[in-house]
Amino acid sequence: MRIAFSAVKNIVRGGGIEKYTSELGSRLVQRGHEVTVYATRHYGDVPDRYLGMRIVAVPSFARPCMEKLSCSAAAAVASSWKKKYDIVHFHSFAPGAFAWLPRLRGCKCVLQLHSLEWQRSRWGTAGSCIVRILEKLALAQSHAYTAVSQTQCAFYRMHRGIEMEYIPTAAEVKPAPEARRIYELGLEPGRYVLFAARLVPEKGAHYLVSAFRRLTTDMKLVIAGDIQGADDYKRKLRELAQGDTRILFPGFVEGPLLDELFSHCYLYVHPSEVEGLSLSILEAMSYGRCCLVSDIPENIEAVADTGFTFGNKNVDDLEDRLSWLLGRPETVAAVGPGAKERVRQHFCWESITDHIEQLYHRLLDR
DSSP, X not given: OEEEEEEESOTTTOOHHHHHHHHHHHHHHHTTOEEEEEEESSSOOOOSEETTEEEEEEOOOSSHHHHHXXXXXXXXXXXXXXXXXXXXXXXXXXXXXXXXXXXXXTOEXXXXXXXXXXXXXXXXXXXXXXXXXXXXXXXXXXXXXXXXXXXXXXXXXXXXXXXXXXXOOOOOOOOOOOSOGGGGGTOOTTSEEEEESOOSGGGOHHHHHHHHHTOOOSOEEEEEOOOTTOHHHHHHHHHHHTTOTTXXXXXXXXXXXXXXXXXXXXXXXXOOSSOSSOHHHHHHHHTTOOEEEEOOHHHHHHHTTSSEEEOTTOHHHHHHHHHHHHTOHHHHHHHHHHHHHHHHHHOOHHXXXXXXXXXXXXXXHO
16 A cells, blocks of 8 residues: 655654654555655654655744644645555644545545644634634545544544544553663662653643652652743743752653663653643553553543542642652552553554554455
């Protein structure tokens, strides 16, 4: 099959959608399919080929309010102009709103949802209305619909009358690397709490920083992540942490250092307000780490009974749960094996690739 993914930021250094595309696309290549990924140009240089996938950079406006929409439009034109694909796989509403272009060429279109996008606080009232319009356009034009969480599937069944096919995100269960690079950050195994995600308000790092500052502990807190265009929020986080030398901001982390951070943290905390199915949570679980997450349905769906929750946006409750877990190392250690096994059984990349591949074949056989 000839498959196109639309659209991502930087496939090498992006966030959840980029990671999902990288893991899925590379496995489809290994199975003999031809995969093209459309990506924005202004998120740094990307190679023409990556893990066997062809990468096509398209122009877009750099302003956050126009970036996704303009990139999606450019990717739709590019994917329908020069090359005919069997499948065009759209990540989210903005690219899906332009599905009519590849459909004119006879392509089958798959819309995959990674969250209820209009819930994101960054959009504001006007932005949320635009996202809802894009949602209607995308839902009207695709041949198949998938979502990464059961929560989203249930929402669209109940409120839109659309059956979404549940295909979650995943993580690879692999041996924990030896602690080496974390020492350069002044960290020791089992002596720090980790947060690793995009630094945007909806991921809730500000709740974690505020709660951690209240604690009397010699543990450290690592806020790992970055994002282009969120300077005000990143400045706010550093102001919240000002004067507390226990709180570290290593910036964007990837590769072996990120693996070490996940592998050797005492506790992983994910205080997101809105989520799809967090890759960061699954990564931490895959290394047998205990997770403390906000009690939104998508996070509960990820950890089930192998982790702990606190009230969403509730700093007091987060502080209490952190204090309780920091004082109970036996409890924290006991949930790790169950978390790893949950990932192995329910969130495996090979199984998800099987599911996606079967979906594509069903569409083409109709």
